[in-house]
């Protein structure tokens with residue numbers, strides 16, 4: 046029988062939505078045999094949030110001072126120690142999970158599967174390769190613990206209303222002191238919706254031209270109640286912060302509506318938006334590859350079209 | 361520092377539009393342009409800059425793959441690496457096996473720092489650096505966009521979902537590069553000539569005695585689901601009407 050342990054992602058106060066997405070994937074693997082591990086220094090409230098997720102059997106709370114920050118070298122030995130009771134150990138395909146899960150797998154002496162996008166059976170999965178240009182069906186040995194990351198854009202969040210038991214756990218894992226968290230610098234002030242759970246996203250590219258001009262993107266996003274995203278070129282040029290980058294090496298998003306403005310549609314960008322419900326492209330170049338994937342395309346100058354669009358959307 | 365080891369993987373060039381074999385057996389590689397994985401080029405550039413600042417003596421590049429990977433190692437030498445090591449194998453190795461192989465190289469070379477790319481753009485695994493660090497029982501800092509060495513430790517700025525995370529790691533350590541770490545230099549012709557004389561050592565994979573059992577097998581390789589053909593509108597007004605009719609905006 047498959048039993049899944051999910052590692053919770055959080056910022057010390059709030060559970061990240063990626064955890065509820067992992068539960069949806071885990072249910073397809075193991076039905077109701079799904080537990081969540083919460084590593085924190087003061088984690089009661091977090092464990093209570095995890096316990097409310099529908100479909101969770103038990104929440105394991107591992108509290109120690111070293112767990113105050115998500116340092117992979119610190120968490121991996123503890124997660125590996127807990128993993129021995131499970132057939133599967135899952136983390137999200139966020140930067141948190143990508144950092145932690147391979148280290149955990151190697152400590153267990155097993156491989157890791159990245160970015161599960163579909164479960165065909167407890168040991169058979171689909172995942173993207175080549176920036177999503179191909180999808181492979183992969184079969185894993187049943188004899189080894191299966192450590193994997195879940196492509197969060199492929200799964201919705203499980204509901205709330207669960208009432209899992211919370212158990213405190215201690216591990217005898219020895220924790221290295223060679224890796225030290227210094228600080229987290231966040232550019233976003235939290236006033237805009239989070240890209241990875243937003244239902245609407247307005248994204249700007251190099252065509253927007255400057256950081257000041259990004260006000261056009263923000264104004265439109267404001268009107269729509271949308272999150273703001275960007276292409277790599279816009280981030281590299283310093284128009285916006287790195288955490289807004291969408292794509293192969295940025296965030297993979299799955300909103301109902303994605304509006305790409307002044308973005309050419311390079312394959313590395315497109316791989317991040319394939320799960321969007323409706324893609325709208327505004328670009329002055331009618332041959333831009335973004336139009337190949339756009340559901341609605343408008344060939345025009347963004348500097349006239351975007352303010353017009355913002356106005357037309359009423360208050 | 362004495363030495364930095366940089367890992368270079370030979371992959372399909374990032375500009376190539378990959379095509380799938382019609383029978384689902386994989387990606388077409390015959391006659392396709394191959395290059396150093398872009399993140400690895402960035403990793404190498406960083407190592408060279410550290411050496412140019414006088415903070416390390418030697419930069420060694422390593423690759424695991426077929427004899428064709430010599431091309432990428434030569435390019436690395438032309439960029440400025442001092443010498444190269446190829447672990448030769450025709451087999452497709454899983455990241456854990458690659459990490460075990462790199463650990464064997466680490467045991468021979470005793471680097472103070474191992475620099476890798478954050479992910480190889482063929483399989484998009486994003487695992488090897490983290491695994492190598494675990495096997496080596498050393499720190500890792502991955503997705504790094506700024507790196508400074510201060511004596512026995514390094515400070516790394518990491519690109520994470522919430523913004524930028526700063527960590528300090530004791531050396532030796534494993535670091536993986538993100539795109540904004542630097543912009544790699546162009547190779548000049550005289551450097552290519554000079555690189556031909558640099559040492560490129562080849563080790564047979566079998567010689568290292570590494571367990572290469574695979575845990576995963578690929579059953580099939582298929583194209584991604586296609587999106588339905590879209591429409592064009594010719595004005596903002598028409599766009600708004602379309603969005604409204606699809607229930608995507610109010611009104």
Ligand SMILES: Cc1cc2nc3c(=O)[nH]c(=O)nc-3n(C[C@H](O)[C@H](O)[C@H](O)COP(=O)(O)OP(=O)(O)OC[C@H]3O[C@@H](n4cnc5c(N)ncnc54)[C@H](O)[C@@H]3O)c2cc1C
Nearest residue numbers: 250251252276277278292293294295307309314329330347
């Ligand atoms: C390994 C690797 C990983 C990468 N990962 C990512 C990733 O995660 N995310 C990502 O986005 N990119 C990524 N890239 C970069 C990617 O290849 C492209 O370079 C990048 O997406 C281009 O950004 P852009 O579309 O904003 O810029 P450009 O390609 O320069 O396009 C700008 C567009 O704006 C349009 N435009 C200009 N002015 C106007 C105007 N006034 N009105 C309307 N339209 C206008 C132009 O017609 C053009 O189409 C990666 C590259 C590599 C090699």
Ligand SMILES: Nc1ncnc2c1ncn2[C@@H]1O[C@H](COP(=O)(O)O)[C@@H](O)[C@H]1O
Nearest residue numbers: 367368424476477479480485486487488
């Ligand atoms: N066969 C290989 N040879 C050399 N380096 C490799 C190899 N495979 C992976 N790497 C390194 O590990 C990084 C991450 O790869 P991956 O975990 O496969 O996404 C790459 O960017 C390379 O630096």
